[in-house]
Amino acid sequence: xxxxxxxxxxxxxxxxxxxxxxxxxxxxxxxxxxxxxxxxxxxxxxxxxxxxxxxxxxxxxxxxxxxxxxxxxxxxxxxxxxxxxxxxxxxxxxxxxxxxxxxxxxxxxxxxxxxxxxxxxxxxxxxxxxxxxxxxxxxxxxxxxxxxxxxxxxxxxxxxxxxxxxxxxxxxxxxxxxxxxxxxxxxxxxxxxxxxxxxxxxxxxxxxxxxxxxxxxxxxxxxxxxxxxxxxxxxxxxxxxxxxxxxxxxxxxxxxxxxxxxxxxxxxxxxxxxxxxxxxxxxxxxxxxxxxxxxxxxxxxxxxxxxxxxxxxxxxxxxxxxxxxxxxxxxxxxxxxxxxxxxxxxxxxxxxxxxxxxxxxxxxxxxxxxxxxxxxxxxxxxxxxxxxxxxxxxxxxxxxxxxxxxxxxxxxxxxxxxxxxx
Amino acid sequence: xxxxxxxxxxxxxxxxxxxxxxxxxxxxxxxxxxxxxxxxxxxxxxxxxxxxxxxxxxxxxxxxxxxxxxxxxxxxxxxxxxxxxxxxxxxxxxxxxxxxxxxxxxxxxxxxxxxxxxxxxxxxxxxxxxxxxxxxxxxxxxxxxxxxxxxxxxxxxxxxxxxxxxxxxxxxxxxxxxxxxxxxxxxxxxxxxxxxxxxxxxxxxxxxxxxxxxxxxxxxxxxxxxxxxxxxxxxxxxxxxxxxxxxxxxxxxxxxxxxxxxxxxxxxxxxxxxxxxxxxxxxxxxxxxxxxxxxxxxxxxxxxxxxxxxxxxxxxxxxxxxxxxxxxxxxxxxxxxxxxxxxxxxxxxxxxxxxxxxxxxxxxxxxxxxxxxxxxxxxxxxxxxxxxxxxxxxxxxxxxxxxxxxxxxxxxxxxxxxxxxxxxxxxxxxxxxxxxxxxxxx
Numbered sequence: 001x002x003x004x005x006x007x008x009x010x011x012x013x014x015x016x017x018x019x020x021x022x023x024x025x026x027x028x029x030x031x032x033x034x035x036x037x038x039x040x041x042x043x044x045x046x047x048x049x050x051x052x053x054x055x056x057x058x059x060x061x062x063x064x065x066x067x068x069x070x071x072x073x074x075x076x077x078x079x080x081x082x083x084x085x086x087x088x089x090x091x092x093x094x095x096x097x098x099x100x101x102x103x104x105x106x107x108x109x110x111x112x113x114x115x116x117x118x119x120x121x122x123x124x125x126x127x128x129x130x131x132x133x134x135x136x137x138x139x140x141x142x143x144x145x146x147x148x149x150x151x152x153x154x155x156x157x158x159x160x161x162x163x164x165x166x167x168x169x170x171x172x173x174x175x176x177x178x179x180x181x182x183x184x185x186x187x188x189x190x191x192x193x194x195x196x197x198x199x200x201x202x203x204x205x206x207x208x209x210x211x212x213x214x215x216x217x218x219x220x221x222x223x224x225x226x227x228x229x230x231x232x233x234x235x236x237x238x239x240x241x242x243x244x245x246x247x248x249x250x251x252x253x254x255x256x257x258x259x260x261x262x263x264x265x266x267x268x269x270x271x272x273x274x275x276x277x278x279x280x281x282x283x284x285x286x287x288x289x290x291x292x293x294x295x296x297x298x299x300x301x302x303x304x305x306x307x308x309x310x311x312x313x314x315x316x317x318x319x320x321x322x323x324x325x326x327x328x329x330x331x332x333x334x335x336x337x338x339x340x341x342x343x344x345x346x347x348x349x350x351x352x353x354x355x356x357x358x359x360x361x362x363x364x365x366x367x368x369x370x371x372x373x374x375x376x377x378x379x380x381x382x383x384x385x386x387x388x389x390x391x392x393x394x395x396x397x398x399x400x401x402x403x404x405x406x407x408x409x410x411x412x413x414x415x416x417x418x419x420x421x422x
Numbered sequence: 423x424x425x426x427x428x429x430x431x432x433x434x435x436x437x438x439x440x441x442x443x444x445x446x447x448x449x450x451x452x453x454x455x456x457x458x459x460x461x462x463x464x465x466x467x468x469x470x471x472x473x474x475x476x477x478x479x480x481x482x483x484x485x486x487x488x489x490x491x492x493x494x495x496x497x498x499x500x501x502x503x504x505x506x507x508x509x510x511x512x513x514x515x516x517x518x519x520x521x522x523x524x525x526x527x528x529x530x531x532x533x534x535x536x537x538x539x540x541x542x543x544x545x546x547x548x549x550x551x552x553x554x555x556x557x558x559x560x561x562x563x564x565x566x567x568x569x570x571x572x573x574x575x576x577x578x579x580x581x582x583x584x585x586x587x588x589x590x591x592x593x594x595x596x597x598x599x600x601x602x603x604x605x606x607x608x609x610x611x612x613x614x615x616x617x618x619x620x621x622x623x624x625x626x627x628x629x630x631x632x633x634x635x636x637x638x639x640x641x642x643x644x645x646x647x648x649x650x651x652x653x654x655x656x657x658x659x660x661x662x663x664x665x666x667x668x669x670x671x672x673x674x675x676x677x678x679x680x681x682x683x684x685x686x687x688x689x690x691x692x693x694x695x696x697x698x699x700x701x702x703x704x705x706x707x708x709x710x711x712x713x714x715x716x717x718x719x720x721x722x723x724x725x726x727x728x729x730x731x732x733x734x735x736x737x738x739x740x741x742x743x744x745x746x747x748x749x750x751x752x753x754x755x756x757x758x759x760x761x762x763x764x765x766x767x768x769x770x771x772x773x774x775x776x777x778x779x780x781x782x783x784x785x786x787x788x789x790x791x792x793x794x795x796x797x798x799x800x801x802x803x804x805x806x807x808x809x810x811x812x813x814x815x816x817x818x819x820x821x822x823x824x825x826x827x828x829x830x831x832x833x834x835x836x837x838x839x840x841x842x843x844x845x846x847x848x849x850x851x852x853x854x855x856x857x858x859x860x861x862x863x864x
Contacts, residue, residue, distance in 0.1 A: 106612040110581075116607075148581055148609050155590030155607065162597040170594060172551065174583055176541040 015352060019272060020265045025359045026272035027246035028279060029326045032061055033118040033365030037125065039391035045383055045404050048373040050130045052311050053319035054304055057122065057367030058326045059153040060115025061250035063107045073241040074101060076232045077221075085228050090221035093241075096258050100244065103251065111149040112251055116156040118365035123157035125390060126319075127164035130371060136167035139318035144174040145183040145325065153365075154323040169318075181303040182324050186296040199346075200281050200288035207277050207348045211270040214238035217262060242271055250364060272359070277348045279358040283331040287346035294335035294342070297328055298418045301335055305411055308372065312407075315377050326362035333361050333368060336414065337396035338388050361388065373404065382407040447785035453792075454705065458693050461705045462679025463791040464712060464759050467496045468798040470553055473560040474823045480834050483806035483816055484567045487744045488752045489737055491617075492557070492592075492800035493759040494584040495550030496683035498542045499676070505536040508673045511665060515655060524695065525654035528674075531690055535677060538684045546587040547683045553798045554591035560823070562599055565804065573750040575605035580618050585609070585756040588798075592754060616736040617757045621729050633714055633721040640710055640781045644703040647671045650695065675704040683797075710781040712791045716763040718777040727767035727775065731851050734768055737803060738844050741817070746810060763795035769847070771801070771819060771826040796822065805840065815840035 019026045044050060064070060077094045080086050086094060127134040134140070140161065144154040151174045158170045188194060196204075212235045218225035222232070245259035246268075285291040311317035334341045343356045351357075369387040383404040386393045392403040397413050399405045454460045459467070479485070499505065512529040515521050521529060546554075562569050575596060579589040586609045593607055614620070629637075647667035648658075655661050678692035693701060718724045744751055767775050774794055776787045784790075802820040816837040819826045825836035830846045832838045 107610055110608075110610055113606075146583055148583065148586055151583060151586050151590065152607070152609055155586075155593060158590070159593050159597040159605070162594055163601050163603065166598045166601060168598075172587065172590060172594070174587060175545050176543075 015272060015357060016265065016269045019268050023260060023263075023265070023268050024246055024249040026268035026275075027243060027249075028272065028275045028359050029362055029364075030243065030247050030250065031359045031363035032114070032249050033122075033363050033389070035121075037390045041129065042385075042392060042403055044373055045401055047375045048379070048383060049132050049375070050371050050373050051133060052308070052317040052372040053126065053130060053133050053321075054308055054311075054370040054372070055126075055320065055367060056300065056304070056322045056324060056329060056332060057119075057153070057157075058329050058362060058365060059111060059147070059149045059323060060118040060156070061112045061364040062115055062149050063104050063110050063112060063251070064247055065109040067108060069240060069247075070097075070101060070104065070244055073097070073237050073244060076228075076237055079231050080222055080228050083228075085223050087221060087223055090223075093221060093259065093262065097244070100248065109147075109149060111152045111156075114250065115149070115364060116152065119153045119156040120160035122365060122367060122390070123160040124164055126157075126369070127161050127168075131165075133319055133371075134161065134165055134168060136165060138165075138168055138316060140168050140170045140321065141318070142170060142172045142321045142323065143178055143182060144172070144323040145179065146174050146176055147183075147325070150174070150323045150325070154321070157321065157323075181299040182322060183328060184296065184299050185327075189293055189296045195282050195286075195289045195293055197289045200286065203288055203346070203348055204277060204281060208274045211274050212238075214263075214267055217241070217267075220262060238267075239271065239274075242267070273352070276351060276356070276358050279330065280348070280351055280356060283327070283358075284334050284356060285342055285344045287344055291344050292421070294331040295418070295421045297332040297335050298421060300328065300332055301414055302418060304370070305414060308370070308407070309411075312372070312374075312382055326366065329366055329368060330358060330362050333388065335417070336386075338368070338386055338393045340394070340396070342396055363389070372407065384410070444786065446788035450785050450788070450790050451702070453790075454702070455698070458691070458701070459679065459682045460790075460792040461693065461701050462676075462682065463705060463708045464763070464795055464797070465496075465676070465679045465683075466792040466796040467549065467553060467682055468557075468796040468822055470556045470560070470798070473564060474820075474825070476564055477818075477825060477836055479806050480816065480837060482808040483812075483837075484808070485565050485804050485806050486567075486747065486750050487741070487805040488561075488565065488568055488754075488802055489740055489805075490561075490752070490754045490800060490802045491733065491762060491765060492588070492754070492756050493762045493795065493798065494546060494582075494588045494756065495553035495557075495591075495798040496547045497550055497584045497797070498539045498545050498547060498683070499680060500544040502539070502543045504673050504676050504680075505532070505539050508532050508670060508677065509536045511670060515660070515665075518660070520655050520657050520660050522654055522656050525656075528654060528692070528695060531686075531692060532674075532677060534686055535681065535684055538686065544584060546584040546591075548685075549683055549687065550584070550588065550797070551591045554588045555595040557798060557800070557823075558592040558595040559599065561802075562596070568750045568752060569600055570750060571600075571602060572748075573604070573752065575603065575752045575754065577605055577607040577754040577756075578613055578617065579607070579609040579756040580614060580758065581609050581611050582758070585758070589754070589756045592756075616732045617755055618761055619729060619732040624725065624729055627722050628715055628726060630722055633719070636721050636779070636781065637710065637714060641707055644707050645671075646700070646703070649697070650674075650700065653695065672704070672707075675701075706785070709784060709789070709791050712763065712795075713781070713784055713789060716760050717767045717789065718775050719781075720777050720779045724777045725854065727764045728851075728854050730761055730764040730768050731854065733761060733765055734847055735851055738848055741803070741805060741815075741840060741844060744805070745815065748810065759795045759797065759799060762799045762801055763791070765801055766794045766821055768850075769801070769819070770829040771821045773827065773829075775829065794821070806837065817843055 024031050074097050077097060081094055142154045142158055144150040154172055158172060161168055217238055218234055222228045242263055245257055248257035280286055283293050285294055307320055340355055341361060343354055366389055370384050373383045384407050385403045386395060395405055395410060397405060397409050509532050512532060516529055577589055577593060579585045589607060593605060596605055597603055645668060650671055651661045651667050652658055661667060681687060681692055713719050716726055718727055774789060776789055799822050804818050806816040817840050818836045819828060828838050830838055830842050
């Protein structure tokens with residue numbers, strides 16, 4: 001069970017410590033959302049009340065989106081089995097894989113039961129934490145990308161919010177029309193050659209070289225590791241089998257999977273390092289490729305600012321909830337610079353020391369909430385705070401009332417940043 | 423004398439029979455006249471202004487299980503060419519000065535519709551969302567015994583965004599009206615085998631050559647584009663050489679049926695460019711097409727509705743498996759409209775299972791697509807009992823909210839004895855499958 005709070009633990013623990021008692025942390029974007037949130041919220045600034053919530057969240061736990069991830073190790077295992085190359089332990093692993101494959105068949109990419117619960121809990125906490133905003137009669141506008149698991153995530157949140165406050169006025173929408181900001185994939189930035197420059201490739205290869213491979217695993221599973229190397233590629237096999245093991249934390253009834261026994265903390269930890277570096281190159285402000293990747297979410301940020309601008313003009317704006325994907329949320333967090341995730345570096349070894357830990361940003365169910373405060377609709381000094389996965393977060397701008405920030409300062413900071421992007 | 427009386431009786435019976443059939447056709451005309459949007463057929467947004475009335479259940483019986491199959495509410499057309507092609511044709515004709523005053527007005531309206539639907543193809547409309555909530559609300563108000571804190575609501579959708587959205591909107595209504603609630607929802611490919619069954623062998627027979635020839639003939643007899651074309655375009659030579667009038671008329675008719683779902687509902691209509699006869703003809707063509715594809719049309723063998731046999735079988739098995747439940751259970755399932763249509767025909771609800779090769783006679787049989795599977799349409803089987811030990815469970819079936827007639831004898835219509843219903847339908851399915859798969863081959 002995951003009981004730690006994601007962000008509050010950053011300063012206190014090392015990544016390896018976290019992985020030691022929460023192995024799923026090592027699976028980065030497959031990490032599961034915490035079952036409960038321990039982070040405490042700072043009271044509202046004097047004289048001000050929350051009046052508007054703007055949110056972008058990732059869908060909850062899902063089944064793996066496509067077959068390849070599972071089939072890579074599965075086919076290798078079947079091949080080995082056909083040649084009687086599996087040890088007794090290996091045969092058990094194959095047995096477990098069979099049942100995982102059966103369970104997943106026909107559900108690729110679908111939201112799981114625990115995924116729904118994560119989103120329900122998030123919605124419930126939102127209503128309980130901010131009853132001033134989410135009160136009877138308040139408007140809640142939900143938008144989702146057109147991917148079914150996002151629509152279901154939206155539905156789960158909305159449904160639970162109504163259980164808390166039946167008089168909320170909730171609307172839902174999932175339209176191709178809003179894809180340009182809800183799930184924008186920048187053709188130029190997202191091209192592999194753009195982010196994996198020769199420089200980045202070199203640094204990445206050097207970084208992962210000592211961390212790949214797992215001969216211990218090969219010994220456990222195969223009778224003759226040297227012989228099966230003909231068709232079992234050790235690096236792939238280790239990587240994908242570990243992913244398969246870790247993924248099971250997302251499936252409601254399989255949260256203590258047997259495949260986990262195959263690996264030790266250091267192996268998980270190395271896996272996390274490899275993945276974290278790759279996520280940084282792909283979505284962080286990595287100097288090795290020009291540092292522009294976070295700008296893929298400039299349209300979303302602009303839209304959130306425009307929405308806030310118009311909502312601030314209203315007496316009771318309510319809430320705007322958006323449901324999408326981790327490949328949007330991570331660059332958005334990096335673009336805004338939440339909790340120092342705008343880190344710019346060309347040294348992949350620095351990521352860990354400086355707290356660029358992607359698993360803290362985008363587990364299944366991850367979310368970013370802007371909570372806006374003012375004394376009255378006439379109040380010119382609107383304050384807001386940012387919650388990353390429901391814990392108060394920092395922004396890269398000055399403030400005299402942390403964790404609250406002046407909306408005008410933030411707005412200006414972001415618009416300047418986006419406007420300077422060519 | 424006696425003989426004469428019998429003859430008179432027979433003649434008058436035949437006569438009243440014929441009259442009744444004529445009545446049915448007349449009734450359809452009246453219904454379409456009363457609400458022109460019904461001409462949209464399967465694109466008609468089911469009437470929701472007032473919930474139908476319920477015949478009180480036999481003494482002491484209370485509902486304890488509802489098995490519901492619903493289809494999505496109003497949505498923007500899947501095929502964007504219904505918007506883009508007429509728009510392109512009218513825009514081009516306009517640039518060449520070939521549009522009449524009416525034609526220009528039509529261009530204005532389809533431009534608005536085209537813009538309204540842009541990048542929304544296949545998506546549930548705002549009206550669709552509202553309709554789904556209204557329908558759940560009506561259901562909860564009609565069957566309050568089903569909605570208690572002890573009830574369990576299992577909600578499913580096929581993996582199709584407009585169905586999922588319809589389901590989610592329905593769930594919001596449930597959640598707003600009952601706290602706490604135990605509702606589990608899921609949209610999964612795993613359940614397609616009964617929610618939207620596939621049988622390619624059967625569906626490949628839909629349009630064999632005989633059926634195609636008959637339908638084409640029927641279409642020819644019900645098509646006349648010249649009046650409409652000459653009212654929209656100034657130059658019939660231009661129309662002849664540049665426009666596929668048959669297709670354009672069909673597209674305009676489909677668009678006319680979709681104004682009711684768009685942001686422009688109530689603001690303008692496109693039906694007014696058609697004469698009542700043209701509307702009737704266009705509707706008939708659609709109606710016959712749906713009958714051929716989903717109904718008991720004997721041209722192609724009469725078995726197309728059996729595509730939904732897995733759905734019906736699941737309905738029977740579920741009915742049996744819930745008999746001993748302590749608390750109310752509800753299965754809310756959202757699937758495609760054609761599943762509802764096929765299922766209604768397979769169950770022969772209100773006589774919609776009718777078999778004929780004569781496409782002209784559909785109206786005489788009262789077979790009208792907008793009655794069977796409009797947008798937001800549903801089939802609900804509601805199970806009643808006095809208590810857990812009641813051996814005589816009764817069911818009634820609602821087709822689009824209205825109590826339906828089943829092809830099964832009963833002493834308490836619209837309620838039917840579950841054992842009779844189960845035997846009748848399972849036999850019907852086994853009879854078909856035995857015939858088709860030769861299970862009994864010696």
